[in-house]
Amino acid sequence: MYFAALLARTDDGWQASDTELDDVESLTDLADLARAAAAEEETVLVCIEQDGAWFGIVRVDGEDDPRVFVSDAAAAMRSAYGEILLSDELLGREPEDLAALDQLVDLDGTEDGEPERTDTAGEDESVEQVPPGPLGDTELLSDLGIAPATVLTLTAEDALGEIAETLGCTDMLEAVR
Template identity: 60%
Template sequence: MTSGRVTVYFAALLARTEDGWEASDTELDDVETLTDLADLAREAAVDDDTVVAFIEQEGTWFGVVRVDGEDDPRIFISNAAAAARSSYGAMLTDELLGRDEDGTDDLDTLDLDGTEDGEPTAADGTPPGYPAAADTDTPAAPPHGPLGDAGLLADLGIDQRELLSLDSDALTQIAEALGCTEVLEAVR
């Protein structure tokens, strides 16, 4: 008899307002891409102000996604290798590593077969400045450790060094620095 293990996530959105922060837990059921998560964060935003989305998996890893208005989301993952083994973590890790949703990276979709007349190629036919074909066959493995923008919360009171040092109970420590511990605990 095989016992299945259920993966438990906690996700919350912290939306900055002129009166402080509003927190809400969030359902990730409809989130399949970073765009979905960013759209969810923008819906929670007050006057296009900052929203911090936090995803945590059973103390294994945590991820922070910061959305400021229509700017591209900024992402930090505490342990990319651990995160890549879970659906939501893989979504964030793939984005940071430049992989498409189907697991390929951007170079896999380029047509590197032809060159313009007179343009030199490497022995394998790859134009200069591009990785050799063997380099693009296997996407880079996620690192065993942090990945992304560790400075994404610096202006909110959590500098890069402090974010990199967080491990268990990171959400509570982030909430303390943002001054929204009570608001967050109400949705936990």
């Protein structure tokens, strides 16, 4: 089971609200959802957790690119919501649309557009290699009072509670949980 919450900075402090991610298909969609919850161009944190397996934080500051941290990339990759957070850039991969363009214009050197064969006996080609453990911007909460080393030690069971406690909105988060 998933829980997703928006923590938005306002003139009166931080406000928490739960959110549905059913219509979110990309990190861009998620950032747009966060911006819609912001007063002016204030900071919004999108917090996602899955049953103690992993958690993710997306920080959106106005029109800046979203900053992402995922506690366990391999676990998140097995989840629909985790896949949204794990962009090609974050994973250090070539974007999928560039890979598709390479195939379209036959830049791999094969004849007639035939894919190059490699020996992958025993490997499931549909499984993407994603590093286990934390991945992303460990400094995304540093100006809010949570050091990068602390972000790395947060566990999926208590991460959102600790973040909300530091921001002073624990009661609000628990009310929407």
